[in-house]
Amino acid sequence: xxAGDGETLAHLLEPLHGADVADLLEQLxxxxxxxxxxxxxxxxxxxxxxxxxxxxxxxxxxxLPPEDVVEAVRELDTDDVVDLIENLEDAxxxxxxxxxxxxxxxxxxxxxxxxxxYSAGRLMQREVVIAPSFWTVGQAINHLRGADDLxxxxxxxxxxxxxxxxxxxxxxxxxLSSARETPLAEIEEESFRTFYATDPESEVAYAFNQYHLxxxxxxxxxxxxxxxxxxxxxMAVLDEEAEEDILRLAxxxxxxxxxxxxxxxxxxxxxxxxxxxxxxxxxxxxxxQFEGVITEIVALAVLMPIVASMGGNAxxxxxxxxxxxxxxxxxxxxxxxxxxxxxxxxxxINGVAFAVIMAVVGxxxxxxxxxxxxxxxxxxxxxxVAGLAGVGIPVILQKIGVDPALASGAFVTTVTDVxxxxxxxxxxxxxxx
Amino acid sequence: xxAGDGETLAHLLEPLHGADVADLLEQLxxxxxxxxxxxxxxxxxxxxxxxxxxxxxxxxxxxLPPEDVVEAVRELDTDDVVDLIENLEDAxxxxxxxxxxxxxxxxxxxxxxxxxxYSAGRLMQREVVIAPSFWTVGQAINHLRGADDLxxxxxxxxxxxxxxxxxxxxxxxxxLSSARETPLAEIEEESFRTFYATDPESEVAYAFNQYHLxxxxxxxxxxxxxxxxxxxxxMAVLDEEAEEDILRLAxxxxxxxxxxxxxxxxxxxxxxxxxxxxxxxxxxxxxxQFEGVITEIVALAVLMPIVASMGGNAxxxxxxxxxxxxxxxxxxxxxxxxxxxxxxxxxxINGVAFAVIMAVVGxxxxxxxxxxxxxxxxxxxxxxVAGLAGVGIPVILQKIGVDPALASGAFVTTVTDVxxxxxxxxxxxxxxx
Numbered sequence: 001x002x003a004g005d006g007e008t009l010a011h012l013l014e015p016l017h018g019a020d021v022a023d024l025l026e027q028l029x030x031x032x033x034x035x036x037x038x039x040x041x042x043x044x045x046x047x048x049x050x051x052x053x054x055x056x057x058x059x060x061x062x063x064l065p066p067e068d069v070v071e072a073v074r075e076l077d078t079d080d081v082v083d084l085i086e087n088l089e090d091a092x093x094x095x096x097x098x099x100x101x102x103x104x105x106x107x108x109x110x111x112x113x114x115x116x117x118y119s120a121g122r123l124m125q126r127e128v129v130i131a132p133s134f135w136t137v138g139q140a141i142n143h144l145r146g147a148d149d150l151x152x153x154x155x156x157x158x159x160x161x162x163x164x165x166x167x168x169x170x171x172x173x174x175x176l177s178s179a180r181e182t183p184l185a186e187i188e189e190e191s192f193r194t195f196y197a198t199d200p201e202s203e204v205a206y207a208f209n210q211y212h213l214x215x216x217x218x219x220x221x222x223x224x225x226x227x228x229x230x231x232x233x234x235m236a237v238l239d240e241e242a243e244e245d246i247l248r249l250a251x252x253x254x255x256x257x258x259x260x261x262x263x264x265x266x267x268x269x270x271x272x273x274x275x276x277x278x279x280x281x282x283x284x285x286x287x288x289q290f291e292g293v294i295t296e297i298v299a300l301a302v303l304m305p306i307v308a309s310m311g312g313n314a315x316x317x318x319x320x321x322x323x324x325x326x327x328x329x330x331x332x333x334x335x336x337x338x339x340x341x342x343x344x345x346x347x348x349i350n351g352v353a354f355a356v357i358m359a360v361v362g363x364x365x366x367x368x369x370x371x372x373x374x375x376x377x378x379x380x381x382x383x384x385v386a387g388l389a390g391v392g393i394p395v396i397l398q399k400i401g402v403d404p405a406l407a408s409g410a411f412v413t414t415v416t417d418v419x420x421x422x423x424x425x426x427x428x429x430x431x432x433x
Numbered sequence: 434x435x436a437g438d439g440e441t442l443a444h445l446l447e448p449l450h451g452a453d454v455a456d457l458l459e460q461l462x463x464x465x466x467x468x469x470x471x472x473x474x475x476x477x478x479x480x481x482x483x484x485x486x487x488x489x490x491x492x493x494x495x496x497l498p499p500e501d502v503v504e505a506v507r508e509l510d511t512d513d514v515v516d517l518i519e520n521l522e523d524a525x526x527x528x529x530x531x532x533x534x535x536x537x538x539x540x541x542x543x544x545x546x547x548x549x550x551y552s553a554g555r556l557m558q559r560e561v562v563i564a565p566s567f568w569t570v571g572q573a574i575n576h577l578r579g580a581d582d583l584x585x586x587x588x589x590x591x592x593x594x595x596x597x598x599x600x601x602x603x604x605x606x607x608x609l610s611s612a613r614e615t616p617l618a619e620i621e622e623e624s625f626r627t628f629y630a631t632d633p634e635s636e637v638a639y640a641f642n643q644y645h646l647x648x649x650x651x652x653x654x655x656x657x658x659x660x661x662x663x664x665x666x667x668m669a670v671l672d673e674e675a676e677e678d679i680l681r682l683a684x685x686x687x688x689x690x691x692x693x694x695x696x697x698x699x700x701x702x703x704x705x706x707x708x709x710x711x712x713x714x715x716x717x718x719x720x721x722q723f724e725g726v727i728t729e730i731v732a733l734a735v736l737m738p739i740v741a742s743m744g745g746n747a748x749x750x751x752x753x754x755x756x757x758x759x760x761x762x763x764x765x766x767x768x769x770x771x772x773x774x775x776x777x778x779x780x781x782i783n784g785v786a787f788a789v790i791m792a793v794v795g796x797x798x799x800x801x802x803x804x805x806x807x808x809x810x811x812x813x814x815x816x817x818v819a820g821l822a823g824v825g826i827p828v829i830l831q832k833i834g835v836d837p838a839l840a841s842g843a844f845v846t847t848v849t850d851v852x853x854x855x856x857x858x859x860x861x862x863x864x865x866x
Contacts, residue, residue: 017624019643027768129606144610153647154606155588172605173562173587177577191450209672210452212665214586232645235668239642242675243757246682250753251746265779269750273783276746280739281794288735294727301734302721305741305850306713313684313709317702320683324676335460346698350706361714417738 009040018047025060026053037063044068046075054087055264061093070100077152078105079125079233082112086122120204121197123237124218124227127151131184133159133167138180140170153230156215159184164224166217168192194219197226201237206329208234245327248405249320251276272410279414283308286418290425293433299366300428303375307424310354311382311416318343318390319412323405326398340391347387351380370431378424382416389415442473451480458493459486470496477501479508487520488697494526503533510585511538512558512666515545519555553637554630556670557651557660560584564617566592566600571613573603586663589648592617597657599650601625627652630659634670639762641667678760681838682753684709708843716741716850723858726866732799733861736808740857743787744815744849751776751823752845756838759831773824780820784813803865811857815849822848 013021025033025048037044037060044064049072052060061069073081081101085094098106108126115121129150131140140157144150156169168188178187194217195204207213208231215230251272287294287304294301322339325331331339355376362372393411394404446454458466458481470477470493477497482505485493494502506514514534518527531539541559548554562583564573573590577583589602601621611620627650628637640646641664648663684705720727720737727734755772758764764772788809795805826844827837 017644019645023763026763027765029771141609144606145612147610150606150610153604155647171586172609173577173583176574176605176608177580177583179578209668211450212452214588214665231664231668232647235642235664235671238668238672239675242672242679246675246679246757247753249679249683250749252750252754262775262778262782265775266782269747269779269783270786272750273743273746273787276743277739277787277790280742283742284735284739287738288732291731291735294734295731298724298728298734301727301731301737302717302724304734305720305738305854306710306717308738309713309716309850310706310709313706314702316683317685317705320680321685324679330456330459332460338462342695342698345695346702349695349699350702353703354706354710357710417742421738 009036010043013040013043018045019051021048022051022053026056033059034063044072046072046080049073050076050080050084057084058088058090058093061088061097062090066096069096073097073100074102077125077127078108078112079123079227081105081109082122085109086113086117115197118201119197120195120199120201120218120229121226123201123204123233124197124229125151125233126227127154128158128217128225128228129154129156130158130160130164130166130225131170133161133185135184136180137175137178137182137184137187140175140184141180154215155230156189156228157184158217158225158228159188160225166192166194166219166223166225169215169217171214193217194223195229196221202241204229205234205237205241209238241327245323245405248403249323249409251409275410276413279410279417282414283417283421286421287425290421290429293425293429297371297428297432299368299371300425303362303371304421304424306358307375307378307382308417308420310379311386311420312413314347314350314383315386315390315412315416316409318347318387319394319408322391322394323408326394326404331395336391336395340388340395343387343391344384345387347383347385347390348380351383354383355379368432371428374427374431375424378420378427381423382420385419386412386416442469443476446473446476451478452484454481455484455486459489466492467496477505479505479513482506483509483513483517490517491521491523491526494521494530495523499529502529506530506533507535510558510560511541511545512556512660514538514542515555518542519546519550548630551634552630553628553632553634553651553662554659556634556637556666557630557662558584558666559660560587561591561650561658561661562587562589563591563593563597563599563658564603566594566618568617569613570608570611570615570617570620573608573617574613587648588663589622589661590617591650591658591661592621593658599625599627599652599656599658602648602650604647626650627656628662629654635674637662638667638670638674642671674760678756678838681836682756682842684842705843709846712843712847712850715847716854719851719854720858723854723862726858726862730804730861730865732801732804733858736795736804737854737857739791740808740811740815741850741853743812744819744853745846747780747783747816748819748823748845748849749842751780751820752827752841755824755827756841759827759837764828769824769828773821776820776824777817778820780816780818781813784816787816788812801865804861807860807864808857811853811860814856815853818852819845819849 025036028036044060049057049060081097085097088094098109101109112121131143156171157175158166159168159170161167169192170184170188174187191211193207193211193213197218197220213231215228217225218227218229220226252268322331358379359372359376362375363369389412394408397404397407458469461469477493482490482493514530518530521527531542534542545554564576589604590608591599592601592603594600601618602625603617603621607620624644626640626644626646630651630653646664648661650658651660651662653659685701755764791812792805792809795808796802822845827841830837830840
């Protein structure tokens with residue numbers, strides 16, 4: 001398609017949704033991507049830019065002629081512009097974008113950038129539809145018909161008092177289905193919620209999910225209306241957080257993406273592997289304490305990874321359940337002991353089941369009942385410890401303010417490796433020599 | 434609070450949002466929960482029921498007097514009733530709920546239950562606001578003011594042709610801000626999408642997320658309007674899918690929850706641990722081939738878990754990135770080779786880095802340069818293989834129709850364990866003896 005050049009490209013891409021074009025750009029190799037952008041600069045609009053993966057935005061922005069950037073940026077709501085700017089490493093690009101905005105929008109974006117990262121203030125859009133709380137439905141409709149700068153999409157009208165403090169909201173559905181003379185205050189929704197601009201975005205996303213909000217008002221420290229957060233923004237945050245948890249649990253730094261370069265990937269994977277190396281060496285130190293036993297009974301070297309691996313897997317299961325429950329706030333001080341008890345019991349029961357299996361395997365394979373007993377007891381011990389560490393470690397990390405998704409994995413597998421090798425080899429030294 | 438009994442409880446719980454009450458019930462132990470329900474049966478309304486974790490719904494439903502169930506169920510939209518019923522194991526409870534509904538709703542719920550599980554038909558609600566496509570804004574407003582059975586929340590009016598086929602939609606914002614004589618067709622949105630009732634819900638959720646939809650129409654095989662799916666339903670699906678991926682990657686069956694009993698937990702964890710046991714035994718078989726070498730050089734037994742563990746971790750990193758990229762459709766046929774190349778290269782580079790570190794560790798710890806070389810080479814081999822298997826295995830599983838989140842972990846760690854032990858011990862046998 002692009003080898004042939006021409007207008008056919010614009011023809012093909014024009015009808016696509018911005019998100020699909022962004023996906024296409026992400027999936028292309030560097031060369032074809034650059035050629036595509038060069039061929040179709042006017043096509044790259046604000047929507048595509050804001051859908052694009054962060055790691056590619058700078059590249060694409062740099063490749064676009066300035067006048068196209070200006071045009072693209074002007075279409076966007078202020079929250080999307082903030083999103084676009086906040087991750088640019090190149091300050092001059094951010095300057096170009098800010099200059100492209102009209103004065104009002106520029107002030108709004110700069111103010112939003114003044115709020116901490118990952119706060120409600122960064123998430124909100126300034127375009128908001130308000131009405132004095134004493135208006136009637138008819139007045140609101142007349143006002144809306146007369147207004148010429150309404151947001152692209154809006155679902156609620158926020159009621160404000162004379163000091164611009166939000167006091168409630170009315171859904172458009174209610175406005176449309178009520179008589180013109182109905183006061184707005186009479187049809188306002190019960191579930192009104194506001195957030196401070198400095199509230200963390202995870203707080204906001206949780207509330208949207210928990211209370212099925214569609215939009216919510218954002219206020220400053222004096223309770224005055226600053227903007228509004230809509231469900232699609234909250235949805236994006238939830239999505240990102242789940243994604244972050246998944247990747248962090250696997251030891252991948254969350255800023256990564258498929259469009260990354262090899263070296264970026266190497267750098268992002270390295271720290272976790274380094275942590276893992278340290279814990280693996282710790283486990284090896286435990287093993288080295290038992291070199292004498294292993295030389296006598298080489299079967300121990302053959303079987304010992306089984307105990308450690310089962311413990312590691314059981315620990316990861318408990319850990320993942322606990323990390324997610326912490327993230328969704330299902331695991332709280334109220335039920336933490338019940339959950340720990342359950343995980344430890346579950347570990348013990350599964351431990352006994354696998355102990356029996358492994359005792360039989362050990363007996364059949366190496367013909368030694370005592371070896372079977374050793375591996376069985378070590379298995380029970382390690383699975384119980386796995387259940388305990390799998391819940392306990394993330395809960396403790398959360399308490400001391402460390403993200404449990406990021407750090408728990410290394411701790412839990414260290415515990416299960418060390419306990420697994422120590423229990424197995426230690427019992428072997430006691431009972432088999 | 435509950436020990437004292439009384440109306441204070443109702444007083445305390447009344448102002449809470451249904452979702453919070455449901456969370457409270459989930460966190461209580463069995464005894465207090467039963468006492469709370471007995472004290473406050475009228476308080477458990479439809480909203481609380483639909484927010485409640487599936488594993489508790491049956492218990493709570495069984496504890497409620499039938500008339501409260503009837504009342505609770507009648508408040509709900511049909512999609513929530515479907516959600517409530519579809520997971521009940523006790524058919525008689527489902528019967529009670531169906532009988533509680535008014536005839537129209539009952540037919541709607543039964544029809545929805547006729548669609549396959551996890552389809553758009555199960556997700557949609559029947560309550561939908563429609564207007565003939567030839568109406569004007571004024572006609573629509575008059576109709577809405579006259580209608581008495583409007584859904585609780587609605588954001589769009591769906592335009593239909595005379596055969597009830599949806600042809601477009603108009604946002605309420607546009608209706609409110611346009612003059613009464615404007616034809617609806619003139620202000621309809623561009624991004625109109627419909628789904629068939631049999632479309633999988635993951636398809637629907639993907640489209641909502643990708644195209645920032647707020648609601649979408651659901652049609653039958655003849656393209657006639659059946660209902661509507663709203664963003665909160667799609668959000669719930671996305672949320673569940675990410676959750677499922679997280680848990681499955683850790684080898685936890687996705688139906689689990691914190692409210693589960695111990696035995697349920699044991700049963701759900703067992704299969705994955707059993708799979709892991711088999712793969713661990715396979716790795717042990719590989720080790721047992723080298724018993725002779727280990728007896729000669731016991732340092733091999735000490736160091737071999739390091740190689741396997743580093744490979745397992747690197748493989749899990751690649752795997753997790755690949756599984757998520759498959760789930761979000763960022764990894765496709767178009768870029769799979771590029772991603773594989775990147776992961777293999779990244780594995781190789783990190784492999785070399787850790788090879789150098791381990792060679793030094795091996796040399797310092799055991800004073801043998803050859804041992805350092807063996808572990809270094811084995812490390813590079815295993816990290817390259819980890820990158821290859823981490824992307825290749827989920828892609829292949831997806832191709833043959835197996836959920837990569839569920840099965841990849843076992844395969845990848847088997848590969849890295851076997852390759853790790855084989856490379857390390859094999860090289861040792863060749864070079865050290």
